[in-house]
Amino acid sequence: MFKQILVPLDGSQLAEAALAPAALMARALGAPVTLLHIVEQDARREVHHDRHLTEAGEAAAYLHEVAGRAFPPGARVETHVHSAAVADVARSIVQHAQEEFEPDLIVMCAHGNGGMRDLLFGSIAQQVVAQGTTPLLLVRPRQAGTFQLKRIFVPLDSESIHDDSLPLSEGLARAFDAELYLFSVIPTFGALAGQEAAAGSMLPATATVLLDIKEENAREHLQEHIDELRAAGLVANAEVARGDPATEIVKSAERVGADLIALSTHRRAGMGAFWARSVAPKVANRSSLPLLLIPLK
Secondary structure, three states, rough: OOEEEEEEOOOOOOHHHHHHHHHHHHHHOOEEEEEEEEEEOOOOOOOOOOOOOOOHHHHHHHHHHHHHHHOOOOOOOEEEEEEEOOOOOHHHHHHHHHHHHHOOOOEEEEOOOOOOHHHHHOOHHHHHHHOOOOOOOEEHHHHHOOHHHHHHHEEOOOOOHHHHHHHHHHHHHHHHOOOEEEEEEOHHHOOOOHHHHHHHHHHHHHHHHHHHHHHHHHHHHHHHHHHHHHHHOOOEEEEEEOOOHHHHHHHHHOOOOOEEEEEEEOOOHHHHHHHHHHHHHHHHHHHHEEEEEEEEO
């Protein structure tokens, strides 16, 4: 489970939206927190309508003030300022995560006014997802004060490698006494894309039978997990849907009142594959729920 939490801050109130979820996680998991500020090279004077912290001393004072304000007395909170100005803030965050602090979780606020995809593309959070190996909790500014974990929505598919998101989700469920809601989506014939769609159009009857078999396998796959989780004392439920995966994930997560969607990502295949092959960016684009992005090992 998460034993060390890293929270990068740029000095803006928007970035501080990550603090409440981080504090909640830290308290529930007994995890220490490191607040990090990277001094940016040729930084603008303002960031998200707040004064950009460009001086190491000023940033250190800011992080110290935040540590006292956002976390309860007795919380284990460290601060760190990378004072040598860098051009690539995201890379510096990843380097600090991988080479220095080795956190189990990074918590960041996804800035912006549009959908989560808008917040991710071109943002530091997006680059941290692509370059990093650490699970990343992304919250939106308006979720800061209401973040809770009572129901965790965990999309899985028939490939067991994607079950990597399940152990972490199980750990969170234990820590927060939350329900796990496992979910799989089998495409309908009309929802097939790419090579699958081309092959299906040539042999539609065969494609339909194969999809029905995949649905049956998915139900068995989820039931195995449900049996194990319930035997371990957890509250768990599952559902298999048919349709477009991203659409069904977003719709169903909201319908069941999920507080968090935990998704695995194709980190090893690089940024292009992450956006092209994973449903994660599509879910991010359409859902307003907090996302826990878990890189596949």
